[in-house]
Amino acid sequence: MTDAVAHTPEEAHKGKDTAEERVSYLRAGHSLASWLTTTDHKRIAILYLIAITGFFFIGGSAAALMRFELISPHGMLLSNEGYSRAFTMHGVIMVWFFLIPSIPNTFGNFLIPLMIGAKDLAFPRLNLLSWYIYIIGGCFTLYALVGGGVDTGWTFYTPLSSLFANGHVVALVTAVFVAGFSSILTGLNFIVTIHTLRAPGMKWSRLPIFVWSHYATSLILVLATPVLAITLVLLAAERLFGIGIFNPALGGDPILFQHLFWFYSHPAVYIMVLPAMGVVSELVCAAARKRIFGYAFVAGASMAIAGVGFLVWGHHMFVAGESALAATIFSFLSLVVAVPSAVKVYNWTATLYKGDILLDPPFLFAMGFIGLFTVGGLTGLMLAMLAIDVHVHDTYFVVAHFHYIMVGGTVSAFFGALHYWWPKITGRMYSLTWGRIDAALIFFGFNLTFFPQFILGYLGMPRRYHVYDPSLQVWHVMSSAGASILAVGYILPFIYLYAALRSAKPAGPNPWGATGLEWTTASPPPKHNFDHPVQVTHEAYDYENAPQPGEHR
Amino acid sequence: MSGRASQETSQGVTLKEPYARPGQQREADFLGMYLFLASEIMLFGVIVALLFADRFRHPGAAEQAAQRLKIWIGTANTAVLLTSSLFVALAVVAARAGKAKAVTGWLAAAVLLGLTFLGLKGFEYAEDFAEGVWPVLGRATPGNLFINLYFVATVLHAVHLTVGVGLLSWAGVRVKMQRTRLPGQAIVIEMTGLYWHFVDVVWVFLFPLLYLPRP
Amino acid sequence: MGKETGQLLATWAALMALLAITVVAALAPIGPVKGLVNIAAAVVKAALIYWVFMHLKQVGGFLRIAAVGAAVWLLILGAMLYADISTRV
């Protein structure tokens, strides 16, 4: 099925479809089956978008529950166990079912072929398969959740998880294990696509930074995820059969589990932030209407982060009983990995210099990202300092650190991407005013939620506590108040973005006047992405020759 | 299903949707498979790392425990797998030359060897259990840890091998039924072969690490 | 028998010879070096399989890196694990 058929009566009544929309990928088949069996990367991206949004709200509900509980120092709503289950599900869902797939599997999936001028990813059916694998993993998670939850924390430390915890540890571990294969297949698909399907003229030095950072991310996905997979298998085997590899009573070593877990999970934090950095690089250039400052350095920094990121995992174990020598090495390497991040942050800032800056919603989100990521990253440096970490390890200081990067950083970038490419994905422009309000709301709510947690942490409030000293209540109340603002900030876009779908304002192919191949095709793009053969003649971010932003954008 | 367009090129290679040139498609297939196997390297690599860590933490224990394993079955199985790899490699040569008959023959031989491996392994497990080399009832001795790792590693390998046997059989049947046409679609045999060889490589490392530690 | 087939057979023969060496080394009373011999033989065997059977001989540079680059990451894992385990107090 292609053009102009089978509209819902409502749409036909409104009669607002543009010609582009009628031949777009969105209309290439209307049945549910046409979506569930699609191999079109753009449709799979939308399948992911729907799925991760669902998980974001489940994980967010757990966060809401925790923040509500923490208003009172005595624990008013949840039992100890209930609270443990809440943060475990929150962590697991947010990390593996929301944040890791968030930007790569939606925007990466949608945009990489468009940005390099390809018709699709290298292995379209594999792409669909990895969505199904992700969904199967998600079902295991939901089963573990509905079946009563798990109380181990997202880190599954042994021997608690293997010998002591009750609850559906094996189901949840299976969920993460399965979802891991989705990650591996997606990463593999991206690497192969970027290597083999670049359009004529799309040299490596002309790739958008977004593509570079996804390339780096994919390397981590392929090389780190299997380590987690096998570690979780060993954990399950330990729990089911008592094979003892992590059990000190049988001569095993629980610290070994932590090594393997973090060998994956530290690189995984770069899986979560590199795509966001890619998004922000696009947004900053589009905002400033300039070529990115130091293209080669920004691109190279992605690769450097991916590489050096594999060398620092031990900084999660400074007080866990790893040797002082290893701790010192890991501490040092953690400082090294900050250098490429510094390169990125400073280059983005320099890109804005003498720009022609648009203050539209996507760009506000991008600036929010830069600020919050910087705070999160620099507090990460504090954590990397051995003696400082001894004090703040496993306190709210750490919680604040990673929320600054993951929520303040990556989630902001995710929303920035959503606002930037929404017109491309759907063909419709949303209300910019509401978008700006939302960006401000999220920025403000975020800081109110998580800044107090730095103070709580330094005061010595351990994480995973739901009863605490009453003297700390003020900070927790502030944090919970911020979280409610944040919740509004996250729900709001659903209203105005949905409204945009129904509105009469077609976005046109290039509302922001941006460079990049994805803006040269229709919005929404046709099924095969480009109507004409693509030939690349310019480097990326050639804003000198870019069209002007649309009047009403 | 919004099926993927595919077409035959002049060389008889089936060209699938996002690709414009056969060389491009071929490179993509190889790169994809190598990367998948790279992820498998990491998977099995962890087990190898654990074996080393175990030997470091409990000096002497592995050397003791390994003597309880059946070194001759292990050796025979290594030979079986290496030979099966040869057969698969020959199948690839035949596939590239378009000799469908030879391909099915070599694949059948390789499948047979794969099954031999699994049979021997099963027999070995049975013997192990009979002799009390048994993972679950581990007593608090380091030797048991080694035995447990032995079981994890070999079971994981056997699972991969079983998948491999399935893939080889599937490829053989497709060639036989002319669903996979040669040499145009020799890539199918090549990819299956890569996987099979990889499973062989895994065993090449597991064998000395598990069976051969001796004081 | 084509040239290619001959090469494959030679490789197979080399693999079997290496297998024999390994087993003999393991059983012979040559002390701790046997561990090294075993690992070395395994690495050579794997290299042969990758090079000949798995076509690394024929493919381009980047594909070669993609195929065996993961070994470097494993070495990282091993080295850092060792740095910890061997110096714990």
Place this chain on the structure above:
Amino acid sequence: MNGLPPDMPANPLPFWPPAASAYAHALDRLVVSFSALIIALALPVFVLIFVFAIRYRRGRKVNRTAKERGDLWIEIGWSVIPFVLTLYFFVQASVLYAQQTRPPANALRIDVVGKQWMWKFQHPEGQGEIDDLHVPAGEPVMLNMASQDVIHSFYVPALRLKRDVVPGRYTRMWFIADQPGVYPIECSQFCGMNHPRMRGSLHVMSAADYGRWLQVSQVEQTLADQGAATYRKAGCSGCHDHGAVMRAPSLAGLAGQTVPLEGGQTVVADAQYLRDSILQPGREVVAGYPALMPSYQGSLDEGQVQTLVAYLQSLATKTPEVPR
């Protein structure tokens, strides 16, 4: 409850924790100075983004010529300079950390067992405590920590110190608390259901108060004496003492010695080794002896093993020159 020291006025808006040791003050100084550095590194970013966004916003007429595309020296400058600056703090933090790993020889040793969900303390004089720990001010104290079940983490915010308590091994931590008072002890590693309630109090007492406390809470047996009792009760003497039927190595003077093992290695008989010998005897077998010693895993808990270790170590100090 387990909150701030009762003799301190409750601060309605606390934002800095009390510090009970010179180390804590040193760490605070490090944190403050490092914070100053990271603010200095971050501020330009914040300010410039803000300034650029306003100054160069679209529609405003400003000079936008000379658009730089990058510069090698700028790139090197802003990566190397911050890095070198952080290195200074890296050294300081690592030195502080390294000090932590080396307890002074004269430290008062207190044995700690973490178990779901309480802290047990055993003083050398034999006093046992649960969740409350009394220590003298101004004296080095070394905690020798074991876990009965899962990983816990012994955390005293006022000392700025924590250390995971890992099953299967002893971890150590030491401090000189110089500010008498009562400070919270927390378990900071998630350890199951009652993790948030696994808390206690550290009572830092002046030397005089501490002496009085020792008197009041005096028990009949010192830790080593308790160990000696366990030694007899558990049947160790049946094999290890002179004239026993079984041939087992003599344990007098063992602690601190270098022990030759089956297989050629040697090992120093520290607390960890003694513990492992009792709970996992098969792991390291003494050269020349049959591996016949039964494991006491399950029949002796970590606390009892600590008494045994104390006893065996006391044998070493009493008769240092026993030839092996």
